[in-house]
Amino acid sequence: SLVYHEESYDDYGQYEGGDGHQPVGGDVDLGQSFQDPSDLLQYVRKDPTDKKFYCSICEKFSHKGITLTRNHVESQHFPNTFSYPCEICGEVLTSRSSFMLHRSRKHLNKKQN
Numbered sequence: 455s456l457v458y459h460e461e462s463y464d465d466y467g468q469y470e471g472g473d474g475h476q477p478v479g480g481d482v483d484l485g486q487s488f489q490d491p492s493d494l495l496q497y498v499r500k501d502p503t504d505k506k507f508y509c510s511i512c513e514k515f516s517h518k519g520i521t522l523t524r525n526h527v528e529s530q531h532f533p534n535t536f537s538y539p540c541e542i543c544g545e546v547l548t549s550r551s552s553f554m555l556h557r558s559r560k561h562l563n564k565k566q567n
Contacts, residue, residue: 488535497511501516504516507523525550528551529551533549545560
């Protein structure tokens with residue numbers, strides 16, 4: 455799996471989606487390789503009526519934030535695609551969500567030396 459460093463993670467740019475595409479469901483190539491977590495945004499669409507972002511793979515997840523929807527796509531449909539090393543303790547996590555949870559639970563008030 456690719457090692458991905460968190461510091462550039464939020465550099466997505468604006469994704470508007472909302473182009474009316476339908477869920478891709480079984481047409482998704484789960485063996486596809488990605489260079490960057492932002493590549494997973496191709497599976498996120500924005501509904502123009504309710505302004506929420508939806509997973510276009512399963513349509514079972516929606517959120518007003520693009521980042522949480524992208525995290526769903528990564529953890530549910532492309533697990534273990536990227537690795538996120540903790541810069542404080544060196545533990546390597548396999549999803550952005552688990553990385554953020556680890557950081558908040560283990561290092562909430564600790565700073566990198």
